[in-house]
Every structure is written in structure tokens, then in C-alpha cells.
Amino acid sequence: MARRNDHSRDEIKDMVINAGRRIIVSDGLSGCSARKIAQEIGYTVGTLYNVFDNYDDILLHINADTLDGMYQTVSNAIDRDLSGVQAVKALLLLYLDCATEHRALWSVLFEYNLSEKTSLPSWYTQKIELLFSLMLKPMQSIMKDEATARTAALTLWAGAHGIIQLALTGRLAKVKQANIEILLDSLVENYLKGVL
Amino acid sequence: MARRNDHSRDEIKDMVINAGRRIIVSDGLSGCSARKIAQEIGYTVGTLYNVFDNYDDILLHINADTLDGMYQTVSNAIDRDLSGVQAVKALLLLYLDCATEHRALWSVLFEYNLSEKTSLPSWYTQKIELLFSLMLKPMQSIMKDEATARTAALTLWAGAHGIIQLALTGRLAKVKQANIEILLDSLVENYLKGVL
DNA sequence: ACCTGAACACCGTTCAAGT
DNA sequence: ACCTGAACACCGTTCAAGT
Numbered sequence: 001m002a003r004r005n006d007h008s009r010d011e012i013k014d015m016v017i018n019a020g021r022r023i024i025v026s027d028g029l030s031g032c033s034a035r036k037i038a039q040e041i042g043y044t045v046g047t048l049y050n051v052f053d054n055y056d057d058i059l060l061h062i063n064a065d066t067l068d069g070m071y072q073t074v075s076n077a078i079d080r081d082l083s084g085v086q087a088v089k090a091l092l093l094l095y096l097d098c099a100t101e102h103r104a105l106w107s108v109l110f111e112y113n114l115s116e117k118t119s120l121p122s123w124y125t126q127k128i129e130l131l132f133s134l135m136l137k138p139m140q141s142i143m144k145d146e147a148t149a150r151t152a153a154l155t156l157w158a159g160a161h162g163i164i165q166l167a168l169t170g171r172l173a174k175v176k177q178a179n180i181e182i183l184l185d186s187l188v189e190n191y192l193k194g195v196l
Numbered sequence: 197m198a199r200r201n202d203h204s205r206d207e208i209k210d211m212v213i214n215a216g217r218r219i220i221v222s223d224g225l226s227g228c229s230a231r232k233i234a235q236e237i238g239y240t241v242g243t244l245y246n247v248f249d250n251y252d253d254i255l256l257h258i259n260a261d262t263l264d265g266m267y268q269t270v271s272n273a274i275d276r277d278l279s280g281v282q283a284v285k286a287l288l289l290l291y292l293d294c295a296t297e298h299r300a301l302w303s304v305l306f307e308y309n310l311s312e313k314t315s316l317p318s319w320y321t322q323k324i325e326l327l328f329s330l331m332l333k334p335m336q337s338i339m340k341d342e343a344t345a346r347t348a349a350l351t352l353w354a355g356a357h358g359i360i361q362l363a364l365t366g367r368l369a370k371v372k373q374a375n376i377e378i379l380l381d382s383l384v385e386n387y388l389k390g391v392l
Numbered sequence: 393a394c395c396t397g398a399a400c401a402c403c404g405t406t407c408a409a410g411t
Numbered sequence: 412a413c414c415t416g417a418a419c420a421c422c423g424t425t426c427a428a429g430t
Contacts, residue, residue, distance in 0.1 A: 004411095005413065029309075034404060044415050046406080055404060110367070111307045113225075119366050129369045155359065155382045158368055162358020163351065170315050171306070172354055173325045186351045186391075191383065193390030200395065200430095230423060240396050242425080251423060 013051050013061075015041040020062045024104050029112065034058070059112055060124060066105045067127040070098050074134055087138040089188045092160045096180060099164050110165065132157060142196065152195050159187050209247050209257075211237040216258045220300050225308065230254070255308055256320060262301045263323040266294050270330055283334040285384045288356045292376060295360050306361065328353060338392065348391050355383050 007015065019040040023032040034055050038045040052058050074094045082090050099106045132153070139153040140146065166172035167180045175183065203211065215236040219228040230251050234241040248254050270290045278286050295302045328349070335349040336342065362368035363376045 009413095033402085035402085045404085046416080047414060049405070050413070107309060110361070110365075111309055113303060113307055113365065125366070125369060128367060132369050151378065151382055152386075154368060155355075155379050155386075158359040158362045158379065159351075159355030159383055160358065161362060162356065163354040165306070165361070166354045166357060169306075169309065170321070171324060172350060173321060173328050175350060182347065183351050183354065186347055187355055187387065190348075190351075190390030191387045194386030194388065195382075195390075201393085205394095229421085231421085241423085242397080243395060245424070246394070 009051060012041070012043070012047065016048055016051065016058060017061050017065055020058055021065065021105065024062065024108060025102070028104055029108050059108060060121075062105070063109050063112075064124055064127055066102070066109055067124075067131060069102075070095075071127070071131050071134070073098060074131070078134070083138070084142050085188065085192050088135070088142070088156065088192070089185065091135055091138065092156070092184050092188060093181065095160065096164055096184065099168060103168070110161075142192070148195075152191075156188060156191060159191070160184055163187065205247060208237070208239070208243065212244055212247065212254060213257050213261055216254055217261065217301065220258065220304060221298070224300055225304050255304060256317075258301070259305050259308075260320055260323055262298070262305055263320075263327060265298075266291075267323070267327050267330070269294060270327070274330070279334070280338050281384065281388050284331070284338070284352065284388070285381065287331055287334065288352070288380050288384060289377065291356065292360055292380065295364060299364070306357075338388070344391075348387070352384060352387060355387070356380055359383065 016037055019037045020032060023036055023040065034048050035045050037058070038048055048058065052061070074091070077094055079087075079090055135157050136150060136153045139156075140149045143149040143152060163172070163180060163183045167175050167183070212233055215233045216228060219232055219236065230244050231241050233254070234244055244254065248257070270287070273290050275283075275286055331353050332346060332349045335352075336345045339345040339348060359368070359376060359379045363379070
């Protein structure tokens with residue numbers, strides 16, 4: 001034992017993140033733990049702390065991977081033929097797809113709060129910004145002024161998030177899964193009608 | 197020991213909920229536990245399980261109290277002189293106040309997910325519905341058709357939640373606390389302009 | 393009937409000790 | 412330098428035993 005050196009530091013990092021993701025997908029966040037991840041990758045729990053600051057740090061990196069995956073999925077699925085209002089609408093439906101298809105990972109993205117004081121690291125918020133840029137682009141093609149385009153994009157982006165979040169967690173009084181798209185449609189349609 | 201009978205079942209229930217709320221407010225959700233609640237009220241942890249199903253059940257009841265409190269606060273603070281768009285806008289700003297003033301409790305409301313399968317009990321979703329009725333009312337005075345008024349109210353309500361949630365948790369790229377009101381204003385103003 | 397105390401099976405985190 | 416194993420201080424939950 002000790003000093004096996006089977007894997008490099010970066011390899012272990014990847015193994016931890018991937019094992020954590022698999023466990024969350026199959027058993028949920030509450031079914032995941034540092035010990036279970038360690039067992040899954042064939043190392044002792046102490047090894048995780050050579051590579052990550054703490055358990056929150058592991059979750060943060062899993063979330064980072066989720067954001068990367070969403071960016072890939074969404075940017076690949078974008079229909080380049082659409083433009084304007086239709087493009088924005090299609091984009092938000094793609095986010096809805098991501099959320100429903102990877103529910104557990106998507107939940108961890110928003111519902112896990114890091115220790116109160118420390119804010120999200122900039123390399124992480126940059127991933128958010130990158131994903132957001134997919135929304136900003138079609139909005140800028142609709143509206144000429146850059147500042148108001150950004151405000152509009154933020155508003156619709158966050159608004160759509162709220163609809164998806166509350167509906168998927170059953171907190172949006174009586175709204176069933178099937179009606180989410182109606183609300184998203186209402187949001188985009190009417191907001192943009194008002195803004196243009 | 198045993199069979200003290202100092203407090204009735206309902207009294208203990210209240211003590212647990214209130215102690216839990218105090219701990220969450222001062223130490224956050226991660227600082228709260230069944231054991232700490234028990235210690236705070238001078239009982240053993242086992243006693244909590246005579247009165248509640250499990251720890252999730254305790255949090256659910258704390259959330260129920262939070263919802264009751266929000267209903268009281270908001271319905272008392274409503275300016276009856278306002279109407280139409282202004283009334284809706286003022287209402288969402290009152291929610292923002294609730295969220296910022298009771299951050300920890302407000303977080304638990306949305307960021308704590310009960311065990312995957314079981315959905316929220318109806319006595320709980322009724323409290324959500326009651327709070328939502330405060331939003332529905334002014335919307336119905338703006339729009340005649342009841343169904344579209346409800347869709348509009350749901351959309352704005354959930355949309356505002358998304359803006360508040362993402363902004364307060366630092367997940368809405370570069371949006372500072374001060375800009376939340378701008379986004380809320382943009383949401384309500386433009387959405388209603390489109391809908392009317 | 394009500395409450396305790398102790399147990400069970402877990403946690404995240406640390407770190408001396410081995411190779 | 413890397414990894415283990417064991418410890419520490421916690422968890423939620425259960426339940427026989429006491430009054």
C-alpha cells in the first residue's frame with residue numbers, strides 16, 4: 001500500500017468527478033458521499049483530500065462538468081435556420097430538455113449551496129457566462145442596443161429558470177410537466193412583444 | 197427521567213419548529229440538525245421522532261411556517277391604493293424583500309429537496325396556492341379572461357422567483373444585488389405590455 | 393404513554409505512519 | 412510524494428428499557 005502511483009493527480013481528479021456524477025445520477029445527491037466516491041474509484045477517502053479542498057469542491061467540479069455538457073449539447077442542437085423570437089424560444093426549450101433529461105445533475109447545479117461566505121470562483125462563473133452567451137447572441141440580433149439586449153437576455157434567462165425550477169420541483173401550484181412549455185412560451189412571446 | 201409530560205405533543209411540535217428556525221437563521225441549514233434542535237429545547241433526539249416522521253418532515257414544517265409568515269408580511273404590506281401594473285410590480289418587490297431579509301429561511305424553502313419520490317403534501321401546496329393568490333388577484337383585475345390571467349400570474353411569479361434566486365446566489369452572471377430590481381421591473385413592465 | 397440512552401450505520405475531515 | 416488506516420466529531424434513525 002501507499003505510493004501506488006497508478007494514476008496521476010489529474011487522472012484521479014477526473015475519476016472522482018466522473019464517479020461522483022454517476023452516483024448522483026443513479027442515487028441522487030443524498031446518495032452520494034466522499035466515501036462512496038472513494039470506494040467506486042478504488043482509493044481511500046483520504047486520497048480525495050489530496051486532490052480536492054473538500055467535498056464542496058468536488059461538487060463544484062461536478063457542476064462545472066454539467067455546465068460544460070450543457071453548453072456542448074445546446075450549442076450543437078441549435079437550429080441555425082431560426083432567428084429572432086423563434087431562436088430565443090427554441091433555446092429555452094433546449095434548456096428545459098437538459099433539465100428534464102439530467103434532473104439530478106441539474107438539481108445539484110442550483111440547489112446545492114456552497115458555504116455561505118465564499119462566492120463562486122471566477123473560472124466557474126465564466127462557464128455560466130459562456131452558456132449565457134448562447135442566449136445573448138440571438139437577443140442582440142433582435143435588439144440593437146447592447147445594454148438593453150443584455151438586460152432582456154438576463155431577464156428571460158432567469159425567468160425561464162424560475163419557471164423550470166418551480167415546475168419541476170412541484171412548487172408551482174398545480175402546474176404539471178406538460179404546461180411548462182406553455183409558460184415558457186408565454187414568457188418569451190409576451191416579454192419580447194413588450195420589449196420590441 | 198421518562199414520562200416528564202412537561203409539554204403536550206403540540207407544544208413540542210411548536211418548540212421543535214421554532215428552535216429549528218432559530219438555528220437556521222443563525223447558523224444556516226448546514227448548521228442545523230435534529231440533535232441540535234433537541235438540545236435547544238431540552239429534550240432527547242428520540243423525542244423528535246415521536247412527533248415528526250423524520251428530519252425532512254421537520255424542515256417541511258419550518259418551511260410551512262415561513263410560507264405563513266410571508267403571506268402575513270406581504271398581505272399586510274400591500275398598498276391598496278395601487279392597482280394594475282403598479283400593484284403587480286409592488287407585490288414582486290415585497291417578495292424580494294422577504295427573500296433578502298430572511299435569506300436562510302428563504303433558501304431552505306427552495307433549495308432543500310425532499311426525498312425524490314414523495315411529492316409535497318396538499319396542506320403544504322395549499323399554502324403556496326394561498327401566497328400565489330395575492331399575485332393572482334391584481335392580475336385578474338388587469339385581465340378579464342380568468343385562464344389567461346392565471347397563466348400570466350404563474351409566468352410572472354415563477355419568472356420573478358428565477359431572477360431573485362439566481363441573483364441572490366451569485367449565479368446570474370455579473371448581476372449585483374442592486375440590479376435585481378431592474379430585472380424585475382423589466383420583466384413585469386415588458387411582459388404585461390405584451391400581454392395587454 | 394412518554395422519554396431516555398444507547399446503539400447502528402453512516403457522514404466530512406485530518407494526519408501520523410508507512411512505502 | 413503518495414496513499415492508507417484509523418481516529419475525531421459529528422450525522423439521522425431506531426428501539427428496548429425505564430417511569
